[in-house]
Amino acid sequence: MENALLNSLLEALDLSPENIPLRKQVAQIYMQAFDYSNAEMHLLKIIEFESTNANKFLLASCYFEQEKYNLTEVILEEIIENENNIDYLELYCENLLQLNQYDQALNIYKQILEIDNKYRNESLESIFKVKSTGIDNDFTDDDALKFIKKTNLKFDDVGGMNKVKEEIDLKIIKPLLHKELYKAYGKKIGGGILLYGPPGCGKTHIAKATAGEIDANFINVGINDILDMWLGNSEKNLHEIFETARQNKPCVIFIDEIDALGANRNDINKTAGRTVINQFLAELDGIDSDNDGILVLGATNAPWYIDPAFRRPGRFDRIIFVAPPDQEARKSIYQIQLKGKPTERIDFKTLAKKTKNFSGADISSSIDLAIEEKLQASFKDGIPQPLSTKDLTKAISKMKPSTKEWFASAKNYALYANDSGLYDEILTYLNINR
Numbered sequence: 001m002e003n004a005l006l007n008s009l010l011e012a013l014d015l016s017p018e019n020i021p022l023r024k025q026v027a028q029i030y031m032q033a034f035d036y037s038n039a040e041m042h043l044l045k046i047i048e049f050e051s052t053n054a055n056k057f058l059l060a061s062c063y064f065e066q067e068k069y070n071l072t073e074v075i076l077e078e079i080i081e082n083e084n085n086i087d088y089l090e091l092y093c094e095n096l097l098q099l100n101q102y103d104q105a106l107n108i109y110k111q112i113l114e115i116d117n118k119y120r121n122e123s124l125e126s127i128f129k130v131k132s133t134g135i136d137n138d139f140t141d142d143d144a145l146k147f148i149k150k151t152n153l154k155f156d157d158v159g160g161m162n163k164v165k166e167e168i169d170l171k172i173i174k175p176l177l178h179k180e181l182y183k184a185y186g187k188k189i190g191g192g193i194l195l196y197g198p199p200g201c202g203k204t205h206i207a208k209a210t211a212g213e214i215d216a217n218f219i220n221v222g223i224n225d226i227l228d229m230w231l232g233n234s235e236k237n238l239h240e241i242f243e244t245a246r247q248n249k250p251c252v253i254f255i256d257e258i259d260a261l262g263a264n265r266n267d268i269n270k271t272a273g274r275t276v277i278n279q280f281l282a283e284l285d286g287i288d289s290d291n292d293g294i295l296v297l298g299a300t301n302a303p304w305y306i307d308p309a310f311r312r313p314g315r316f317d318r319i320i321f322v323a324p325p326d327q328e329a330r331k332s333i334y335q336i337q338l339k340g341k342p343t344e345r346i347d348f349k350t351l352a353k354k355t356k357n358f359s360g361a362d363i364s365s366s367i368d369l370a371i372e373e374k375l376q377a378s379f380k381d382g383i384p385q386p387l388s389t390k391d392l393t394k395a396i397s398k399m400k401p402s403t404k405e406w407f408a409s410a411k412n413y414a415l416y417a418n419d420s421g422l423y424d425e426i427l428t429y430l431n432i433n434r
Helices: 004-014 022-031 036-049 053-065 068-080 086-098 102-115 122-128 139-145 162-177 179-184 203-213 233-246 271-285 327-338 348-353 360-381 390-398 401-416 424-429
Strands: 189-196 216-221 251-255 294-300 319-322
Touching: 004 022, 022 036, 022 053, 036 179, 036 360, 053 068, 053 086, 086 102, 086 122, 102 233, 162 179, 162 189, 162 203, 162 319, 179 203, 189 203, 203 216, 203 251, 203 294, 216 233, 233 271, 233 294, 319 424, 327 348, 327 360, 348 390, 348 424, 360 390, 401 424
Parallel strands: 189 294, 189 319, 216 251, 251 294
Antiparallel strands: none
16 A cells, blocks of 8 residues: 555656655655665755755654764754754764764763753663653763773774884783783783874774773763862862773773873962872872773873873873874775765775875865765755765865974974973974984
8 A cells, every 4th residue: 555655656756846745755655664765865855945954854864774874964963053953963962873973972962961851762871871860860070970881993993003003002902812921020901101193193093992902991081071170079080080990990091181181290380280180190000009901091282291200100101102194094094984985986095195194083074075065966966976086185175284283383392392202203203303
């Protein structure tokens, strides 16, 4: 009966292709039958005439069901700017989780709860470990701090960064595979690694992949999760993070913008700032606790602001420069990020050559820019077009590498504040002889 109805509607649509209510009915039948590909085709035609948020949301739903997560994200970001509808936010949250953007997803989930404190979604609750009782449902910072999650990312999902991977393999992965051998030499499993370099070059990505490689729990901590205006709370927050990690070994703690937390004490006038740093150093040392099996990865764009005490053995005793991806790495990043997207035959070598000094984030932005242009073209003719090398090179031509500004500043530190040779890798990268 349904097929007969659909056939009749399609015949009517052939005679009246601009009949939007009729085409909507056809799209809905396809969606009810889980035929999202055909539903997508009709929705693109509908949007050509009626570019409403509701119609775009249906298209985003079709893309999501077909695992076209990047296209889903582009549409939802646009419509959420105009309308904070819970259905839109919910799909956006689920899509962000599919893209492994956990922190953003958590923020969207909090936003939903702020709009409606009676909102319930058991699936999202189980992921975020938040109970929505419908009564005074406040998501606290403590809940976020105590959250432990797994990551599916592996080193193969990270383009380039071979030296960084080798260092982490030696410090973390091999000790877990050969525990008895390391124990015989009195070597502990875990410790600290400080990653530094220009923004957008994959420091957060490699931290998640490290946890995925060793099947460890992962705690992703931002400075806002630690620092608190009330005296003593920042130290308490730090302690809770490390205690949670100690109870869930093996565990990777990733702290971004660590320079804001571990600033040089000579530059800090307030006693409160000094006590936070002292607490952090005590947690790293594990004086009253066992830190065996805990890896602390810190990321910073400004290592020259970090207190020297953090670089002592047993703390962040390995400091790794995360450089912008080289040509082979850029090629690999394009291959990884374009996987699963509609493309023609892509000349990855050409893309890699044209993106000298680009960070991984720059490459991702160039792909998003190309997708947005393709999406706009699809709205006009209703036919999704695959990405081509030409589309991507056009997007690249509109961008400038974001790393150049960082190197302009870093070069001065490497030349004039580098007595220990800590920043020699920056000079090597810039082909500068001291």
